[in-house]
Amino acid sequence: MEKKLGLTALTALVLSSMLGAGVFSLPQNMAAVASPAALLLGWAITGVGILFLAFAMLLLTRLRPDLDGGIFTYAKEGFGELVGFCSAWGYWLCAVIANVSYLVIVFAALSIFTDRSGTVILGDGNTWQALIAESVLLWIVHALVLRGVQTAASINLAATLAKLIPLGLFAVLAAMAFRMEVFTLDFQGIALGTPVWQQVKDTMLITLWVFIGVEGAVVVSARARNKKDVGRATLLAVLSALAVYLLVTLLSLGVVPRSELAEMRNPSMAVLMVDLIGPWGNVIIATGLIVSVCGAYLSWTIMAAEVPLLAAQHGAFPKLFRLQNQNHAPSASLWLTNGAVQIALVIIWLTSSNYNSLLTIASEMILVPYFLVGAFLFQVARKRQDKRLIFAATGACLYGIWLLYASGPMHLLMSVLLYAPGLLVFIYARRGHEDIRLLSTLEKGSIFLLLAATVPAGWFMLQ
Secondary structure, eight states: OOOOOOOHHHHHHHHHHHSSGGGTTHHHHHHHHHOHHHHHHHHHHHHHHHHHHHHHHHHOOOOOOOTTTTHHHHHHHHOOHHHHHHHHHHHHHHHHHHHHHHHHHHHHHHHHHHHHOOSSSSSTSSHHHHHHHHHHHHHHHHHHHHHHHHHHHHHHHHHHHHHHHHHHHHHHHHHHOOOHHHTTTTOOOOTTSOOOHHHHHHHHHHHHHHHTTTTHHHGGGGGBBBBHHHHHHHHHHHHHHHHHHHHHHHHHTTTTOOHHHHHHSSSHHHHHHHHHTHHHHHHHHHHHHHHHHHHHHHHHHHHHHHHHHHHHHHTTSSSGGGGTTTTTTOHHHHHHHHHHHHHHHHHHHHHHHOHHHHHHHHHHHHHHHHHHHEEEEHHHHHHHHHHHHHHHHHHHHHHHHHHHHHHHHHHHTTTTTHHHHHHHHHHHHHHTTSSOOOHHHHHHHHHHHHHHHHHHHHHHOOO
């Protein structure tokens, strides 16, 4: 019998997927673009928006508990087979590329300990030594997930608690060193030469990415012991992550002036910790970063493997990916996911390429399903004619639209280059499922438009 995930495991899964490497560079990232006044406004807007999105997920798990898999099934139920597939394909592809980045970041961080006196061993995570180490970690995690999602989730819980220790220590030490006169120095950021509202917008381009992973519990909702725990875990994790981000960014501005913080190398939290407690600060934060990224990688592996399984069960992916092993782990889907990650790691080593643009475009693909969550809740709310539900859905929709706008419409256009290959998978899957109707005229038209959009998208990519 499959062991189910409880509230604690679900909360850890969501929190771990959101708290990755970015939090350790957040002090410098924020100080480079915004004053304390802009940060307070930016976090307030982001906090309200992400809470609307989390609340929308909570409501849908209560209103439609039959829809296991959330992100994919909400899109499919609300907007049809093709939109559902694109949501699943985009989410899976984003997760694969994110997992590649996590593996590279882990060993780039470890280079602090291995690369000395001009000797490059791990470098930026793209040396042959790094490739071997990344591959070993990749298949260790693969083996863990094959032992069952519950086993992997238990290890993730331990990793989540471990990553909170250095973050908590930093918050305590920064609070002790906090000085209000430093925090209020150039409070509105006149030295930046940009108005406060522009600073707010610039901060939100950063806060845009730190909450990706909020959907973690919804993605694995089929494995939840109690469906109500899915929404609770999402809300608890969002509130916890928001508290961590607020403490890290605001307290840092009270330790050193914004202009000085903006010039620090990343991970800037390590530099601050050295100032606070001496050389050991660098080791503590580097260790915390490595544990944090490993935990996030484990969470994203679980989530990435779950999506093709769910999509295959609903006929959007080929039947092969319905397979689960004796531990109820999504074995076929996991082999697909980690095989794709391994190929990407080899390509990065061979080309020494910078894949940041690809990561940004892929991340855009995860924002569309976020908008569709709010849009589907709006459909449900209108049918029920419930004004409170309509209010919650409107807030989630507006936040989803803002995310797409803030991340850049050009990236959304270029994402069609990643959607296009998926259309072959969709058509093949539809042919392989007799219980699914033939392509509708609308779907055929949508496929044509997606393929047509690859022409301008490809042109812009080459510029």
